[in-house]
Amino acid sequence: MLRFVLLSALALLVLTEDLEPRYLEEGAGERVVGGEVARPNSWPWQISLQYKSGSSFYHTCGGTLIRRGWVMTAAHCVDSQRTWRVVLGEHNLNSNDGTEQILSVSQVYINNGWNSNNVAGGYDIALLRLSSEATLNSAVQLGTLASANYILPNNNPCYVTGWGRTSTGGPLSNSLKQAWLPSVDHQTCSSSGWWGSTVKTTMVCAGGGANSGCNGDSGGPLNCQVNGQYQVHGVTSFVSSSGCNANRKPTVFTRVSAYISWINGIIG
Numbered sequence: 001m002l003r004f005v006l007l008s009a010l011a012l013l014v015l016t017e018d019l020e021p022r023y024l025e026e027g028a029g030e031r032v033v034g035g036e037v038a039r040p041n042s043w044p045w046q047i048s049l050q051y052k053s054g055s056s057f058y059h060t061c062g063g064t065l066i067r068r069g070w071v072m073t074a075a076h077c078v079d080s081q082r083t084w085r086v087v088l089g090e091h092n093l094n095s096n097d098g099t100e101q102i103l104s105v106s107q108v109y110i111n112n113g114w115n116s117n118n119v120a121g122g123y124d125i126a127l128l129r130l131s132s133e134a135t136l137n138s139a140v141q142l143g144t145l146a147s148a149n150y151i152l153p154n155n156n157p158c159y160v161t162g163w164g165r166t167s168t169g170g171p172l173s174n175s176l177k178q179a180w181l182p183s184v185d186h187q188t189c190s191s192s193g194w195w196g197s198t199v200k201t202t203m204v205c206a207g208g209g210a211n212s213g214c215n216g217d218s219g220g221p222l223n224c225q226v227n228g229q230y231q232v233h234g235v236t237s238f239v240s241s242s243g244c245n246a247n248r249k250p251t252v253f254t255r256v257s258a259y260i261s262w263i264n265g266i267i268g
């Protein structure tokens, strides 16, 4: 299903090679490249979204804990029928950190505007209702969402987080990574030579410069420093098929501040 989604998106978006977006879930082989291993639990709202195959669960996307019983992720991460679970307080995916909380997903809410054949249309956002409520502690905290309709200025300090490869095609990092990824404003990101009309005003761009890091897992947070705190401003959506370090092709995120009323309408 993920391959179908990816190919469908590519078929619609073969404008130029540079404009083919790529999703970032593990099925597409893309996670954080570059960046550094995060201090354990320094992004305590980061979750690992996992699907069941056989008798085991496998990491596929990131996400953000936004209420004790709710997680925000990307629509394209959950638009196939699967059994999902969420791991909170996770650091190393393959070993016991002593801080993990594993909760099953009781319901998936995908934004009605999402069309898996048109990633550039936007609406790549979904909410997951958890079967029970998280216990909040130093390793598990709620993410602070961006204020409704807030627009980041150009070059705002941000980090993308996710479990990632240490180089393109290289070994997986089992530990959560973070990469420095300053925001790129819409005027710049949608200009010719950058993403052009592929990027909509309901998206946030970050990275794309020589000194920036790389993408995180799909569905995971873009954590931006605003008013002295880290707020979640983006849901990781897609990167250029030319690679996540392609010049003038920043990683593209669903802009959280455009969906605050949609989120509140579902979670109450």
Ligand SMILES: [Ca+2]
Binding pocket: 090, 091, 092, 093, 094, 095, 096, 097, 098, 100
């Ligand atoms: Ca672990």
